Amino acid sequence: MSGDDDRKNELAREHKERQEKRAAEQTAKGRRNTFIGAGVAVVVVAGGIFAATTLVNKDGSEAASAASTPSASASSPAPTTLPSTTPPKKPGDVTCTYKRDDSVPNKFVGLPGKKPNLKLSTMTVSTNHGDIVIEVDANATPCSVNSMAFLAKKRFYDNTKCHRLVTPETAGLFLLQCGDPQAKADGKNPTDGQGTAGYVFGDEAAGTIPYTRGVVFLTQPAEAAGQNSSQFAISLSDENSQLDPQYSVLGMVKSGLEIIEKVAKDGVLVNPDDITGDGGSTAPKNPIIIKSVTVK
Template sequence: MAASSRGAREAKRRIQQMEAKRELRRDQESRRKRDNLIAAGAGTAAVVLAVVLQLTAFAGNPTEDEFAAMEAGLTSPSASPAPSATPSAQATNGPNIPAADTAAGKVFTGEMTLNGNALGLEIDGTKAPQAAAVLKTLADEGSYNGSACHRLTTGETFSLLQCGGATAAADPGYTWGPLENTPADNTYPAGTIAIARSQDNAYGNGKQFFVVYKDTVIPADSAGGYTVVGKVTSGLEAVTNIASAGIAPGSNATDGAPAQPVTIDSFSLK
């Protein structure tokens, strides 16, 4: 009986040890799943923050202080840049904007020279007649000659050089719309030439444009995407070389003035 009792006690002890080990494994598995969820949530939050900062910077070109404030907390909706105008508020173009039919059905070719490096251009009035009419008129007037490319982005999927003005400020006397030929998937392939505009405003296009040097994704805002007016047909490596020099000190790490100042020596279309 004594031996039998000891065997029973030993068997019970082993069962208790096995149950304890199972409970420990269950607890460890539960903690692992919880930690994975927390890590995934933090990663998602970081991605959302990066996208919001990127888009706000692209649309509004904030100052260093504004960017720092956004990065610190995106404090409140009232601190976000307000749309300059709704599409319905500026549903017509002014008398200084060329008519779309001057470029409709036409494809223009030409050249833009940046810091002595020539880029071949194709501007497509069959897909974006209003934008093509604007670029053709401004090129003929020499408006771009001597102007700056003031902004460079070097994100892995946000890579462009913005040109046509000395600063990010738009010309309030030269705004137009509507949006044309915006990509359904929000993807702008390398070589794309598209029109910069103010945030959430389909009639907030102006004189500035951007050249994409690496495939870029720009999610649409409430007005839509950005008008694709043409492409670089040769010499895109000149923009890539500008990007390789990086961003000027004092700017955001991936979005700011080019470290190598960029000037449009000439811009012509025929």
């Protein structure tokens, strides 16, 4: 048996042990993003997404085992488009509710306004590797886009590190998770993936489209609803369509996916001390640092 096979088997065994321990010790609410981890958690089998969040499949099982790799689909998913509603919403018809939440580590910069700007269409995440440009749909997810625009203006994301890079080799999925303002992304910090903006808000357009390559969605703890905050994930594979449809869709990447894919080739830092117990922090070895976010 090769060294790679031995390592995969070891990861699978450790993953199973963590699952059993977690099932015995936790309540359904016990692993709050505690983030996504979006808390976005996605966070994944290798779980801890948004705070620490474990992404789950549509049948309720965990997304993948540590030793699994994505398999080719019989047919490729249909091209994904944003879930814009019809007819367009009127500004006066939309009111957003954001609730202060200080139960997990956070960086509170205030609460977004209740009335969203439905004309916002583009979110640009400027990183140390280049820009990731995302098409957002304020008509479909007005409160989600409104939250991102607010945090961007408050410079909430400036100089933060994307704390989680989930790869097929580590979790059977392929995505990047960002938005924990306190993440160190060093493979050592036990609380990476827990940080939020200190408030939560309800789900929008969850499950309206599969989380295929290029889809950007908010993350929140597994088995939770209405716990969206600052964390978000960028899907890098059509295989992610297997995820449970519980995450609010924020938008679609127009350009910049190749930036993340290039970084992914350098591998990840597996954090053995992650308190989520399931790989909530598998940070990219080549750090992805958000310099700024703009929404317009």
